[in-house]
Structure formats: C-alpha cells, structure tokens
Amino acid sequence: MKIQLAIDDLTLEEAITLVTVIEKEIDVIEIGTPLVYQEGMRAVTTMKKRFPKKEVLADLKIMDAGYYEAKMAFQAGADYVTVLGVTDDLTIEGCLRAGKEMGKQIVVDMICVKELEKRIERLETLGVSMLAVHVGTDQQAEGRRPIDDLKLMKRCCRLAEISVAGGLSLDTVSEYAQLQPQILIVGGGLTHAKDPGETAKGIRKKIKEWE
Numbered sequence: 388m389k390i391q392l393a394i395d396d397l398t399l400e401e402a403i404t405l406v407t408v409i410e411k412e413i414d415v416i417e418i419g420t421p422l423v424y425q426e427g428m429r430a431v432t433t434m435k436k437r438f439p440k441k442e443v444l445a446d447l448k449i450m451d452a453g454y455y456e457a458k459m460a461f462q463a464g465a466d467y468v469t470v471l472g473v474t475d476d477l478t479i480e481g482c483l484r485a486g487k488e489m490g491k492q493i494v495v496d497m498i499c500v501k502e503l504e505k506r507i508e509r510l511e512t513l514g515v516s517m518l519a520v521h522v523g524t525d526q527q528a529e530g531r532r533p534i535d536d537l538k539l540m541k542r543c544c545r546l547a548e549i550s551v552a553g554g555l556s557l558d559t560v561s562e563y564a565q566l567q568p569q570i571l572i573v574g575g576g577l578t579h580a581k582d583p584g585e586t587a588k589g590i591r592k593k594i595k596e597w598e
C-alpha cells in the first residue's frame with residue numbers, strides 16, 4: 388500500500404520542508420487543491436524537480452475542459468491528476484486521452500457522487516483505472532467518514548485501483564488499511580501533526596501490519 392501525503396494549507400516552502408522530513412515514509416506527494424490555487428502549476432513543477440523519485444499528484448479536481456487541464460498538469464510534471472466523478476463523461480474521456488498521450492494516470496475523485504455503484508460501473512467502462520473514495524473537509528466537519536464508501540468501492544470495483552481520503556490519521560489508518568486500498572491519503576493527519584516525522588513512521592508501521 389502506498390501513502391499519499393496531501394498538502395493543502397501550507398505554503399510551497401513549508402511543503403518542501405515537510406516532505407524533506409518525511410520523504411522516506413511517503414510514496415506520493417499530492418499538491419492539494421488549495422495549494423494549486425495558491426501557487427499554480429509552479430508547485431507541481433517545483434515538487435517534482437526537488438523530489439524526482441517521488442510520484443506527484445496534482446489535485447485539480449477537474450470539472451470541465453478535461454483534456455486541456457489534465458495535459459497542463461502532466462506537462463508541469465504531475466504523474467497523476469484528479470478529475471471529479473460527478474462531471475460529464477466527456478470530461479472524463481478528455482482527461483483519459485491526455486493521460487494516454489502523456490503516459491500518465493487519471494484519478495477520478497468520487498466526492499459527492501450519489502449513486503456510487505452505478506457510477507463506478509460506468510467509469511470502469513470508460514476505461515478509468517484509478518478511483519478515489521473521498522469525504523471532503525466540509526463533510527468531515529459534519530462527522531462524515533469515508534469508511535463505508537471504501538467498503539462499497541472494494542465490493543464494486545472490478546479492475547480499478549482504489550485510494551481513500553477524508554481525515555485519515557495515525558489513530559484511524561489501520562481501519563482503512565485492513566480494507567486493502569492501494570493508496571491511503573493523509574492530509575491534515577500529517578501536515579498538522581506535532582511531530583510529522585514520528586507520525587509518518589507510525590502510519591507506515593501500522594500499514595505494514597496489513598500488507
């Protein structure tokens with residue numbers, strides 16, 4: 388299982404410092420949506436140049452202009468870019484085309500998708516190979532967690548790899564790891580940790596128990 392660090396509310400400089408400390412424990416560096424707003428594609432390019440052995444995900448949450456926006460992120464150095472599962476199939480197909488041309492991956496973020504099972508089936512038919520279960524920050528504030536959607540996703544997915552995000556932390560990561568998603572996404576659980584180095588080591592240790 389991979390660990391994806393989601394960097395949302397840090398400056399690019401703070402993000403680089405954090406990744407330097409926990410580099411060994413993480414596999415994917417996510418340039419979170421707020422960081423993209425703040426810094427643009429510069430954040431993607433800088434992070435890939437600084438940490439060339441790490442995979443970089445640009446969390447653009449694309450809703451339209453799929454081909455154009457996905458290609459922009461890939462050209463900036465992203466290995467993965469996100470598109471929203473609620474959007475039109477045409478946008479998903481545009482992203483997939485950009486991914487194919489560039490030899491990179493599209494991740495479909497299932498935040499706010501209502502009929503999850505039906506949508507998973509459709510997305511897999513379109514050729515999507517990575518799906519992200521996601522309970523967003525605002526939904527988390529109302530007490531929602533991604534565990535049930537992850538269970539459903541594990542039952543319904545035929546081929547796609549699965550990642551999961553939504554408030555994962557050192558305390559809760561085992562619950563998710565035992566369901567065997569391919570990628571566990573941790574944002575605030577690391578970026579707001581008192582000791583990110585120790586927390587990242589702890590998360591890695593807990594995940595290893597389920598591998």
Ligand SMILES: O=C([C@H](O)CO)[C@H](O)[C@H](O)COP(=O)(O)O
Pocket residue numbers: 393394395419420421446522523524552553554555572573574575576
């Ligand atoms: O995608 C995210 C959110 O929508 C803000 O852009 C977060 O990166 C994702 O939810 C992971 O962060 P945590 O929930 O803090 O672990």
